[in-house]
Amino acid sequence: MNSALLVEQRPVRRRLLISGIVQGVGFRPFVFRLATRLSLGGVVRNTPAGVVVEAEGTVAQLQRLQEEIVSSHPPAARIERVTVEELSPLGENSFAIELSGVSGEVLAGVSPDLAVCRECVNELFDPANRRYLYPFINCTNCGPRFSIVHKIPYDRKNTSMKVFTMCLECRREFHDPYDRRFHAQPNGCPECGPQLWLADSSGRRIAEAGEAVRQACERLARGGIVAVRGIGGFHLAVDAFNDQAVQELRRRKRRSAKPLAVMVGDLEVARRMCRLSLAEEALLEDPASPIVLALAKPDSRLSREIAPGQERIGLMLPYTPFHHLLFAQGLEALVMTSGNVAGEPICTANQEALSRLAGIADCFLLHDREIVTRTDDSVVFHAAGRVRTIRRSRGMAPRPLAVRYDGPQVLGVGAELKNTVCLLAGPQAVVSQHLGDLKNLHAYRFFEETIDHLLRLYQGTPEWVARDLHPDYLSSRWAENSGLPVIAVQHHHAHLAAVLAEHGEQGPAIGVILDGAGLGTDNTVWGGEILVGDLNGFTRAGHIEPMPLPGGDKAVAEPWRTAVGYLACACGQGFPELPWMREYQVDEVAELVRTKTATVSTSSCGRLFDAVAAILGRALAAEYEAQGPMELEALAAAGPLAPFSWALEEQGDTVILLVRPLIREVVEAAVSGMDPEVLSARFHRTVVEMFAEAAEQVAARTGIQRVILAGGVFANQLVLEGMCRKLTRAGFEVLLPSLFPAGDGAISLGQAVVARNLVVSGRGKGG
Ligand SMILES: [Zn+2]
Ligand SMILES: [Zn+2]
Ligand SMILES: [Zn+2]
Numbered sequence: 001m002n003s004a005l006l007v008e009q010r011p012v013r014r015r016l017l018i019s020g021i022v023q024g025v026g027f028r029p030f031v032f033r034l035a036t037r038l039s040l041g042g043v044v045r046n047t048p049a050g051v052v053v054e055a056e057g058t059v060a061q062l063q064r065l066q067e068e069i070v071s072s073h074p075p076a077a078r079i080e081r082v083t084v085e086e087l088s089p090l091g092e093n094s095f096a097i098e099l100s101g102v103s104g105e106v107l108a109g110v111s112p113d114l115a116v117c118r119e120c121v122n123e124l125f126d127p128a129n130r131r132y133l134y135p136f137i138n139c140t141n142c143g144p145r146f147s148i149v150h151k152i153p154y155d156r157k158n159t160s161m162k163v164f165t166m167c168l169e170c171r172r173e174f175h176d177p178y179d180r181r182f183h184a185q186p187n188g189c190p191e192c193g194p195q196l197w198l199a200d201s202s203g204r205r206i207a208e209a210g211e212a213v214r215q216a217c218e219r220l221a222r223g224g225i226v227a228v229r230g231i232g233g234f235h236l237a238v239d240a241f242n243d244q245a246v247q248e249l250r251r252r253k254r255r256s257a258k259p260l261a262v263m264v265g266d267l268e269v270a271r272r273m274c275r276l277s278l279a280e281e282a283l284l285e286d287p288a289s290p291i292v293l294a295l296a297k298p299d300s301r302l303s304r305e306i307a308p309g310q311e312r313i314g315l316m317l318p319y320t321p322f323h324h325l326l327f328a329q330g331l332e333a334l335v336m337t338s339g340n341v342a343g344e345p346i347c348t349a350n351q352e353a354l355s356r357l358a359g360i361a362d363c364f365l366l367h368d369r370e371i372v373t374r375t376d377d378s379v380v381f382h383a384a385g386r387v388r389t390i391r392r393s394r395g396m397a398p399r400p401l402a403v404r405y406d407g408p409q410v411l412g413v414g415a416e417l418k419n420t421v422c423l424l425a426g427p428q429a430v431v432s433q434h435l436g437d438l439k440n441l442h443a444y445r446f447f448e449e450t451i452d453h454l455l456r457l458y459q460g461t462p463e464w465v466a467r468d469l470h471p472d473y474l475s476s477r478w479a480e481n482s483g484l485p486v487i488a489v490q491h492h493h494a495h496l497a498a499v500l501a502e503h504g505e506q507g508p509a510i511g512v513i514l515d516g517a518g519l520g521t522d523n524t525v526w527g528g529e530i531l532v533g534d535l536n537g538f539t540r541a542g543h544i545e546p547m548p549l550p551g552g553d554k555a556v557a558e559p560w561r562t563a564v565g566y567l568a569c570a571c572g573q574g575f576p577e578l579p580w581m582r583e584y585q586v587d588e589v590a591e592l593v594r595t596k597t598a599t600v601s602t603s604s605c606g607r608l609f610d611a612v613a614a615i616l617g618r619a620l621a622a623e624y625e626a627q628g629p630m631e632l633e634a635l636a637a638a639g640p641l642a643p644f645s646w647a648l649e650e651q652g653d654t655v656i657l658l659v660r661p662l663i664r665e666v667v668e669a670a671v672s673g674m675d676p677e678v679l680s681a682r683f684h685r686t687v688v689e690m691f692a693e694a695a696e697q698v699a700a701r702t703g704i705q706r707v708i709l710a711g712g713v714f715a716n717q718l719v720l721e722g723m724c725r726k727l728t729r730a731g732f733e734v735l736l737p738s739l740f741p742a743g744d745g746a747i748s749l750g751q752a753v754v755a756r757n758l759v760v761s762g763r764g765k766g767g
Contacts, residue, residue, distance in 0.1 A: 013087040019050035020080035024111030026140030029182040041092030076287040115289035115319035117142035135196045135322035139180045156185045160370035167192035194369035203354045217329035227361035232375030232394045233346035234339025246305040252360040258624040259307035261314040263336040265327035273300040279382045288395030289319035290378035309631040344442040375433045384724045386738045397433035407760040411462035412752035413475040422748035438474040466755035470519040487755040491518025494750030495710040501753045507534025515711030516606035527604030535757040541698045542655035546601040550592040563614035568593040570663035637677035643686040688722035706733045712743035
């Protein structure tokens, strides 16, 4: 035997630290089975930094272990890094799973909820399986997580599964490291686990289990509205092909225009409904199972009432076993919209749903697994090569973001619309699920509960609270009453910082922040901004010229007022008359602008979109946020079209983007009967070119070649891709948000990282 071979066979011991999403996703039993198969000795355990594997065997065996960990890990896991350390062999030849202590799990936190996996779906429809048609089947790779946890560690006794005592067979699976259900905390079966039933609108049980599903489907097929209790809350379901049913749902929910999400039985049906890229298909099948915005096919048979005025619809696949059971009854596509009263958070408890959704749903598909934490469906789309998040909730929250720098614990409390909160503790930021508009009382309570829950789950003890500069936001008031020192962070600076944090960068960068509204340091409303900044501070390097917003917030809700304000400002009092104007008090509003009465000034980009949409007669009174801009985007014709006029003006070190020429040309085009699709496309092109050119001017002055795009306007795919393409071609490094929203859902994250930096650099001021 030659000496090389001897070296090969000598036992070695290595420690692998695997970081990423590796906890609560079946990683330890996977490593156990793999190591045992490879005849290795050692141990696997969870630590705050990730999963640690200590393995002992030959070099070749250990090499195999490493390779297979990377190539065949559980589907819901995401490996970010594997670091290897050589140890002295201990002579171990058996492998063990070390059960976690309390402290080790703290930072690891809780996995997001995971869509039911393929193996479980196969068992669900296997008549020989003991869980045949059992609506709550799950395993180590799938099932509810975040939505059922009261506190850590993530053990059954700390979840809403506590009340279900496992039967002998379930217990055997739970304790067997070779079983797919080893330590699957929500494990259960028809004998011992949660149950499903159908209730009528008075709450009376009318059918159980399989019969409940069958009757619910019958109602749906007849055009009925069924409230379905899911993972993170209730849905309201109707047949997505039935115009009348969808109309009736809209009438009862008092929602005439807001797009509704659609769940389809499988990917095949999804392909018939929408034109899907491979990337979009992958998003649909992701364990997070989000709503994916995709282009609807004209011949899809989906009711036109689902997303009026939109080209894209929100599509998702079944993500719980009982969703699969519904579709197994022959339904193809269901509208699955949030089970809430407009503006309120979604219902989670049976009684709550029965009372609050009483006038909306005909019957209720209920179950007895309590929802501890409310999570809406997440909403994403695919653009500029990556996933883009609009709403980050079920399946995504509370996945932590690793941050590279350490400092004091900070709680970011976000803005006011589309609020989230963020706990920045040690090397990670945990951003909550989407909480909604805090001005709604129920949403505000949800905000308070979420702060408590997050601090309990992560044993957080924040030393600072970061809030928006706007003192009247309810989140800001909460911060001021928290008893902790407070740091106020400017809204658009927080947008910039959130993207830096997501990319693990500190800055500086040029931030093109296109947004609805945020209070500026000069006490005016900002929102079409070019900032130069880092995690510590910023300067305002450019912005849209101040435009009048007659009536302030009233104009946000009724964009026709914004349009009149912009027209009065751009064209003077004698602005052209548009067909819709006869029905509104246009003269009164123009007078407010002329006399500067009850009129605030704004550089908002969102309002510019509102104004142009309203000039075209779209969303004159908006039913939902960004309705006008969304309809305007859907309208835009494809192909290269010339931009309208705009101008840049240097005022000292600031670039002013003059939009009055643009408004004048838009209204002239509208009056002269330009095709609205062409008009919209040219408007989008103008916004892109105007901001790209302004960013280039700022870059020329500062020498900074990195541009960040953020703010709610980047939910607009045309603006996002147009800007990204233009700036990349001009040689910039462009950073975009991906797993966190471009809009206000990321404000809490930005606030927290800025505040921590200010504290660490000694610039934070207690307030
Ligand atoms: Zn499973
Ligand atoms: Zn059981
Ligand atoms: Zn914002």
